[in-house]
Amino acid sequence: MEYKKFKVELLRRFVDNKANETELDGLHRLMGKGDMDDELSIVMAEVWERELHSEHILRQKIRKLHANKWRWIAAAAVLVMIGTYFIIPYSSNQESISPSEEFSKSTVILPGKNTAVITMANGKSIQLSSDESGIVIGNNGLNYNDGSKVADKIDHSAGSVASISTPRGGTYQVTLSDGSKVQLNAASSITFSTNYDGLPERTIQLNGEAYFEVAKRINQPFIVITKNQSVRVLGTHFNISAYANDHYSLTTLIEGSIKINDKLLRPNEQAQQSDGHITIRQVNAEDAVDWKNGEFNARNESLENLMKKVSRWYNVDVYYENSALKEKTFSGSLSRYAKVDDLLNALKFYGINTRLDKRQIYITN
Structure with missing residues (x-):
């Protein structure tokens, strides 16, 4: 058999859960060499035709494959929904985890999607399309990212403000009138001016979590106000998580510099x-924007913090039969585009037992 065909067939056997231990060892070595680009693309295309229903999921997985070579095997498993959706290093003696019987009978809970409502200065609210990823506040009106119209006219007068909010299970991008981009996470909202020209500052109010790419204007600082802090920048990329039901706010700098109250933050x-x-600490900034990249990343993170993210993104409520479980910590990477029952099976791999009842998750360990 031609070598390339051999590698394709090896991948097919893996995604169909038919590969034996010898084949898995060989596949592991090939992946480690980065010698499977073409073959993986072929099998991914086959999987797309057979299994997947969301182009967005495919784009997320392709991005992850090119960015994280060592995760290829796990990503392939994700594509056919046979893995745990945790991205973990491969081990040939690792036991597989099959979906539990209780999950197979549960309501299918899908991940979040693009959805938001914008409220204009005159009080008019517009439900934004889930087929679009974002909007642009412009002089010629309010448009979606692809240029199609949302509204022909918006109030650009001095002091005119608008707000945009996402529900639990929603995300949306806003390009402000100055060119700055804001990506809203689930259950979040911002209030902003529809025209910053002539103003001494570009002020925005945030409740929840958002990622900012601020257009540089040396003489017009950009200020984000949350429940307990003020973040001042000129032009930079950063993430703020400031949910009302969290005990703290987190501001993470990706590039540039920002000032929080009187403290300077570096990348x-x-x-x-x-x-x-x-309190300021060193982190891997990419972990803070995992949600924007389609992931839940955890580094010694408490179960309580992770499940808050899950609750917001999947629009579910989480209950603990033992409050001590909230402090359990673990590390891993999890796709935000898994169905919730697949996600809970992934948690089971880490010894976290759950029960799903409609839109309620019970942590039962």
């Missing part, structure tokens, strides 16, 4: 604000 630093105190 790969994170400021935690709690009870009027700010």
